[in-house]
Amino acid sequence: MARLTAPLCVLASVVIMGIVQPQPAAAATAVTFGSVVPAPVSSTPSAGVTYSLTSATTVYTEAGSSAAAAIGSLLAAPLRTATGYALPVVANSAPTDGVALLLNGAPAQVGTQGYQLDVTSSAITIRANAPAGLFAGVQTLRQLLPVTADATTLQTGPWPVPGGHIVDYPRFAYRGAMLDVARHFFSVAQVERYIDQIALYKVNYLHLHLSDDQGWRIAINSWPNLATYGGGTAVGGDPGGYYTQADYSAIVAYAAARYVTIVPEIDMPGHTNAALASYAQLNCNGVAPNRYTGTNVGFSSLCVPLELTYTFVNQVLGEIAALTPGPYLHIGGDEASSTTAADYATFINRVQPLVTAYGKAAMGWHDVVHATPLPSTVAQFWGTTTSDSAVAAAAANGTKVVMSPANRAYLDMKYSRKIKLGQTWAGLIDVDTAYSWDPGNYLAGVGESAVLGVEAPLWTETLRTSADIEYMAFPRLPAIAELGWSPYATHNLTAFKTRLGAQGPRWHVMGVNYYHSTQVTWPTGS
Ligand code: IFG
Numbered sequence: 145m146a147r148l149t150a151p152l153c154v155l156a157s158v159v160i161m162g163i164v165q166p167q168p169a170a171a172a173t174a175v176t177f178g179s180v181v182p183a184p185v186s187s188t189p190s191a192g193v194t195y196s197l198t199s200a201t202t203v204y205t206e207a208g209s210s211a212a213a214a215i216g217s218l219l220a221a222p223l224r225t226a227t228g229y230a231l232p233v234v235a236n237s238a239p240t241d242g243v244a245l246l247l248n249g250a251p252a253q254v255g256t257q258g259y260q261l262d263v264t265s266s267a268i269t270i271r272a273n274a275p276a277g278l279f280a281g282v283q284t285l286r287q288l289l290p291v292t293a294d295a296t297t298l299q300t301g302p303w304p305v306p307g308g309h310i311v312d313y314p315r316f317a318y319r320g321a322m323l324d325v326a327r328h329f330f331s332v333a334q335v336e337r338y339i340d341q342i343a344l345y346k347v348n349y350l351h352l353h354l355s356d357d358q359g360w361r362i363a364i365n366s367w368p369n370l371a372t373y374g375g376g377t378a379v380g381g382d383p384g385g386y387y388t389q390a391d392y393s394a395i396v397a398y399a400a401a402r403y404v405t406i407v408p409e410i411d412m413p414g415h416t417n418a419a420l421a422s423y424a425q426l427n428c429n430g431v432a433p434n435r436y437t438g439t440n441v442g443f444s445s446l447c448v449p450l451e452l453t454y455t456f457v458n459q460v461l462g463e464i465a466a467l468t469p470g471p472y473l474h475i476g477g478d479e480a481s482s483t484t485a486a487d488y489a490t491f492i493n494r495v496q497p498l499v500t501a502y503g504k505a506a507m508g509w510h511d512v513v514h515a516t517p518l519p520s521t522v523a524q525f526w527g528t529t530t531s532d533s534a535v536a537a538a539a540a541n542g543t544k545v546v547m548s549p550a551n552r553a554y555l556d557m558k559y560s561r562k563i564k565l566g567q568t569w570a571g572l573i574d575v576d577t578a579y580s581w582d583p584g585n586y587l588a589g590v591g592e593s594a595v596l597g598v599e600a601p602l603w604t605e606t607l608r609t610s611a612d613i614e615y616m617a618f619p620r621l622p623a624i625a626e627l628g629w630s631p632y633a634t635h636n637l638t639a640f641k642t643r644l645g646a647q648g649p650r651w652h653v654m655g656v657n658y659y660h661s662t663q664v665t666w667p668t669g670s
Pocket of ligand 1: 441
């Protein structure tokens with residue numbers, strides 16, 4: 145449900161000859177140059193300089209680059225709706241006015257994910273060395289436009305953008321969000337909505353938790369019952385569902401257009417009741433358990449001694465790898481309480497090569513360090529401590545770590561005990577807790593060079609709708625996104641919370657159902 149914050153006079157439009165004429169609104173509140181989340185590496189405002197989007201504005205994109213043109217269209221299309229301007233997208237590698245998205249002239253220091261942004265009175269110029277950097281620069285530009293630029297209905301201007309100079313690039317390569325679509329199923333449209341929201345904060349990976357005890361959510365042609373039966377229910381007996389392979393490919397493509405890479409997870413050997421319920425022959429005793437709609441964990445295990453298990457895993461991973469352009473397949477590995485330690489190591493050590501045979505790297509919850517991680521295997525830390533000797537040993541041996549400490553980054557943790565949604569097992573997490581840690585210096589023995597990045601998991605035992613997702617993800621996801629993108633030198637809780645507050649009016653216009661954390665001052669219109 146989109147709720148607009150435009151002043152009432154705009155909403156009280158006058159209909160003349162059947163054409164809706166918005167009434168003159170108060171001048172759109174200009175955004176300050178320093179309000180961007182994540183904080184850029186360097187940001188210098190030009191006092192008194194403003195660029196104004198007008199009906200004459202053209203969006204120029206690097207000639208010869210279809211990727212740049214596509215990014216130009218992603219910027220222009222919603223702006224046309226909000227401004228009513230034509231905003232044509234035109235190939236031109238050296239324009240002198242308008243909004244330019246260029247793949248020339250960017251400083252080498254911004255790498256392939258960073259950008260340079262210049263706003264003068266006559267032009268806005270984003271330069272990058274690769275399309276991903278242009279996309280990142282466009283997200284910054286979006287945050288410098290008045291919040292009404294994100295409205296889905298015609299707004300009145302003006303459309304000022306504060307002048308200045310930004311040079312920006314990420315600290316960590318992996319800045320992820322995770323959505324658990326197994327405990328509760330979320331449609332393609334709901335996943336795409338979340339992708340739109342996380343992309344605004346330069347998140348570049350979306351980990352989809354596609355299977356668990358309560359549901360199998362992706363069609364596997366060689367094992368059709370997984371989705372049709374194993375996907376038939378959800379926590380609490382809520383409606384099930386699953387992605388056809390075309391659905392999954394649509395999500396992958398939608399994410400890719402927003403420079404978000406999908407990381408599919410098939411959790412195993414534990415968290416496998418949905419698969420075991422779907423095929424009796426996968427069970428050591430040959431008997432399929434009932435489908436499970438509770439919220440316990442640790443009671444299921446694939447049958448490690450059974451050869452069919454590896455045929456099954458290989459065929460599942462093969463079909464998913466063929467649909468996944470990204471570099472990682474997540475094999476889960478968490479909470480395998482019903483698998484002996486020896487069987488666990490045997491299983492994980494047999495499955496990792498199945499992943500690499502498909503040209504992918506395995507990612508696993510950090511429990512996988514109790515097997516023998518391949519050099520390419522990434523461990524995702526979800527512990528609640530600041531030391532874990534097994535993870536530190538793996539890191540010392542070259543294993544890269546994605547940091548998702550459950551007491552900092554788990555977005556399904558309640559903000560406070562008063563909150564209905566969420567859980568409390570890892571503790572309460574509000575903005576201060578989500579932001580006040582350094583991923584590159586958090587886990588003993590896992591220093592900056594061992595950290596691939598961060599990820600904010602959102603488990604959905606208690607969540608059912610997009611509004612539920614947004615309530616838990618915002619405002620904490622931008623905190624994790626900033627920890628993944630911004631230099632630690634910019635890390636400052638007070639300054640962050642001011643910038644976070646400035647996002648409130650934009651989320652209101654976008655219809656994001658965010659939690660008004662009492663730790664943040666939310667401006668009027670939030
Ligand atoms: N731990 C489980 C999840 C989920 C979570 C809820 C991991 C890696 C608790 N495993 O987190 O399946 O139930 O907060």
